[in-house]
Amino acid sequence: SQTIHQWPATLVQPVGSPLSLECTVEGTSNPNLYWYRQAAGRGLQLLFYSVGIGQISSEVPQNLSASRPQDRQFILSSKKLLLSDSGFYLCAWRDLYEQYFGPGTRLTVT
Amino acid sequence: DAKTTQPTSMDCAEGRAANLPCNHSTISGNEYVYWYRQIHSQGPQYIIHGLKNNETNEMASLIITEDRKSSTLILPHATLRDTAVYYCIVTGGSQGNLIFGKGTKLSVKP
Numbered sequence: 001s002q003t004i005h006q007w008p009a010t011l012v013q014p015v016g017s018p019l020s021l022e023c024t025v026e027g028t029s030n031p032n033l034y035w036y037r038q039a040a041g042r043g044l045q046l047l048f049y050s051v052g053i054g055q056i057s058s059e060v061p062q063n064l065s066a067s068r069p070q071d072r073q074f075i076l077s078s079k080k081l082l083l084s085d086s087g088f089y090l091c092a093w094r095d096l097y098e099q100y101f102g103p104g105t106r107l108t109v110t
Numbered sequence: 111d112a113k114t115t116q117p118t119s120m121d122c123a124e125g126r127a128a129n130l131p132c133n134h135s136t137i138s139g140n141e142y143v144y145w146y147r148q149i150h151s152q153g154p155q156y157i158i159h160g161l162k163n164n165e166t167n168e169m170a171s172l173i174i175t176e177d178r179k180s181s182t183l184i185l186p187h188a189t190l191r192d193t194a195v196y197y198c199i200v201t202g203g204s205q206g207n208l209i210f211g212k213g214t215k216l217s218v219k220p
Contacts, residue, residue: 034207043197044154044210059207090153097142099208101153 002027006091006102013109019064019078021105023091026072031093033074035066036101038088050074081109114198119215122192128185130214132198135179141202143174145183146210147194154197154210157183188218 003026013019025031035047046059048066056066063082067075074091086109091102115133122128134143142161146154158165158172160181165172171184185192197213 036210043212044148046207046209049207088151092153097159098156099146099154100156104151104153106151 004102006105010106013081016080019081021076021089023074024072025093034092035076036090083109085109114200114211116198116214121217122188124218124220125187128188130183130196133180134200137178137200141200143181144199146197149194190218193218
């Protein structure tokens with residue numbers, strides 16, 4: 001069966017510090033991968049998606065970036081965090097019709 | 111992707127059927143209707159999807175009107191654990207990204 005992992009589960013970082021969130025998927029190959037963010041009290045915002053290694057599409061311009069160095073690994077990064085980057089970050093993968101979400105990382109920028 | 115309209119919130123008594131409406135009047139012929147739900151502090155969970163026929167699975171039923179401009183998600187016997195935000199999404203099947211709106215906050219009460 002397929003499993004999706006995200007870490008860390010929670011993170012508190014100061015403004016201006018770098019960020020790296022990792023997502024890995026098991027049990028499937030060449031999945032479509034997604035990063036979403038949910039700010040407090042708001043809906044999910046699609047940030048990036050990837051259809052293959054090295055292929056990244058950005059949905060919202062901002063100070064975040066994404067990379068896919070391996071087939072089942074998706075990384076979300078920032079060089080300098082802003083207060084507005086706080087939120088719940090979710091990674092997801094998709095098979096033919098269904099999308100499956102990871103447990104999420106709750107990021108607080110102080 | 112087409113836009114959807116859902117009520118902001120609904121209440122349902124435990125054991126009763128919960129009927130969650132969704133309007134998607136601009137849906138195009140090749141777009142599917144998807145339903146996801148998000149329990150507090152967790153990632154969204156896939157519930158069901160359909161193109162034009164009614165669908166049923168172990169979680170819910172999806173009723174799509176003949177003109178496909180609206181649909182209803184039915185939870186036949188709501189339990190307290192069904193309390194969540196329910197998202198209706200219209201997207202182009204396996205090629206479309208999921209764009210989440212604000213959803214309907216369903217509260218199941220004893």
